[in-house]
Amino acid sequence: MAATSEKQNTTKPPPSPSPLRNSKFFQSNMRILISGGAGFIGSHLVDKLMENEKNEVIVADNYFTGSKENLKKWIGHPRFELIRHDVTEPLLIEVDRIYHLACPASPIFYKYNPVKTIKTNVIGTLNMLGLAKRVGARILLTSTSEVYGDPLIHPQPESYWGNVNPIGVRSCYDEGKRVAETLMFDYHRQHGIEIRIARIFNTYGPRMNIDDGRVVSNFIAQALRGEALTVQKPGTQTRSFCYVSDMVDGLIRLMEGDDTGPINIGNPGEFTMVELAETVKELINPSIEIKMVENTPDDPRQRKPDISKAKEVLGWEPKVKLREGLPLMEEDFRLRLNVPKN
Numbered sequence: 107m108a109a110t111s112e113k114q115n116t117t118k119p120p121p122s123p124s125p126l127r128n129s130k131f132f133q134s135n136m137r138i139l140i141s142g143g144a145g146f147i148g149s150h151l152v153d154k155l156m157e158n159e160k161n162e163v164i165v166a167d168n169y170f171t172g173s174k175e176n177l178k179k180w181i182g183h184p185r186f187e188l189i190r191h192d193v194t195e196p197l198l199i200e201v202d203r204i205y206h207l208a209c210p211a212s213p214i215f216y217k218y219n220p221v222k223t224i225k226t227n228v229i230g231t232l233n234m235l236g237l238a239k240r241v242g243a244r245i246l247l248t249s250t251s252e253v254y255g256d257p258l259i260h261p262q263p264e265s266y267w268g269n270v271n272p273i274g275v276r277s278c279y280d281e282g283k284r285v286a287e288t289l290m291f292d293y294h295r296q297h298g299i300e301i302r303i304a305r306i307f308n309t310y311g312p313r314m315n316i317d318d319g320r321v322v323s324n325f326i327a328q329a330l331r332g333e334a335l336t337v338q339k340p341g342t343q344t345r346s347f348c349y350v351s352d353m354v355d356g357l358i359r360l361m362e363g364d365d366t367g368p369i370n371i372g373n374p375g376e377f378t379m380v381e382l383a384e385t386v387k388e389l390i391n392p393s394i395e396i397k398m399v400e401n402t403p404d405d406p407r408q409r410k411p412d413i414s415k416a417k418e419v420l421g422w423e424p425k426v427k428l429r430e431g432l433p434l435m436e437e438d439f440r441l442r443l444n445v446p447k448n
């Protein structure tokens with residue numbers, strides 16, 4: 107027994123890459139799997155990775171909150187493949203890198219079927235780690251600022267263990283991601299898997315689902331439809347919003363760097379929800395009303411990333427300010443909602 111536990115505590119070298127990696131038919135220098143690649147962040151990551159001609163990109167997605175529409179410019183491209191696949195089932199392919207994003211991210215979607223959300227986070231992450239182990243791939247998990255729960259330390263450094271309700275309606279997501287992080291580190295310690303963990307803070311930008319339910323997409327869609335902006339009470343709760351191009355840049359740097367993480371990736375600019383509503387009103391539709399509505403349980407009261415580690419280890423910090431990013435998202439929403447600018 108002692109020998110077994112000793113063995114389990116040993117950090118092994120990473121497994122060898124799959125023999126198929128050296129097949130004479132292997133054309134690309136880097137074959138990259140993106141689970142959840144048909145979603146908001148995933149599809150922007152695909153765009154960025156496809157810019158490099160040495161990359162071959164495979165997306166596996168069950169289309170729960172993502173869509174083929176987000177990837178339409180790549181369908182049929184020789185370096186791109188799209189697979190309808192649910193990560194709660196094993197996937198047998200040969201890859202060098204895995205960006206594991208698959209998981210609904212908007213609270214209304216992750217609460218819709220909480221048991222499925224837990225399965226996606228736990229079984230899905232186990233399956234992706236099993237794949238990484240079999241083929242010797244490096245794997246990056248998109249964890250979340252929600253692992254800090256309703257934080258008692260502000261801003262949140264990676265060393266903070268969080269304040270999470272383990273039995274609340276958000277637990278399927280925040281506890282699910284916490285287990286996913288645990289699995290990543292256990293596979294790293296026990297099997298030598300090369301891991302990277304990003305703790306992503308609220309991210310926004312073009313291609314978010316119009317009825318996604320998250321605050322930035324809600325406010326922009328409401329402002330364009332001429333509806334009142336729904337600020338959930340008390341409205342003093344804060345979030346820090348990162349534009350999607352900055353996020354993608356941070357994720358790629360983390361994947362290709364040497365640090366396992368977890369590393370916070372987010373924009374430290376912090377706003378109350380009332381301030382966000384006022385900014386959207388001013389930029390998009392000054393005649394719109396702002397109304398206070400009921401909130402949902404366990405809504406974190408404040409959130410802001412401490413990004414010292416990302417700056418130091420990845421040389422990364424966000425470039426796009428909220429007032430610059432909102433108009434870019436407005437443009438995309440106008441096109442999709444067919445509301446031309448006057």
Ligand SMILES: NC(=O)c1ccc[n+]([C@@H]2O[C@H](COP(=O)([O-])OP(=O)(O)OC[C@H]3O[C@@H](n4cnc5c(N)ncnc54)[C@H](O)[C@@H]3O)[C@@H](O)[C@H]2O)c1
Pocket residue numbers: 141142143144145146147148166167168169170171172173191192193194206207208209210211212226230248249250251305306307308309310
């Ligand atoms: N956007 C944010 O603010 C934010 C913040 C923190 C963490 N994250 C994380 O980043 C990742 C991407 O988030 P997003 O904002 O792009 O969300 P999204 O909902 O747009 O994308 C998630 C994608 O995963 C797919 N998916 C869900 N369950 C799946 C399953 N069982 N099998 C296969 N595919 C599945 C969806 O269809 C979708 O394409 C998620 O892991 C999320 O937890 C996002």
Ligand SMILES: O=c1ccn([C@@H]2O[C@H](COP(=O)(O)OP(=O)(O)O[C@H]3OC[C@@H](O)[C@H](O)[C@H]3O)[C@@H](O)[C@H]2O)c(=O)[nH]1
Pocket residue numbers: 211212213250251252306307308309319320321322324325336337338339343344345379401402405406
């Ligand atoms: O219409 C709305 C929607 C939301 N809100 C408020 O806006 C704040 C942000 O809510 P969102 O639903 O956009 O996102 P949350 O910050 O609660 O969760 C997000 O956190 C990070 C990621 O893991 C996920 O993308 C998501 O879970 C909350 O305080 C919420 O009460 C409004 O005031 N009005």
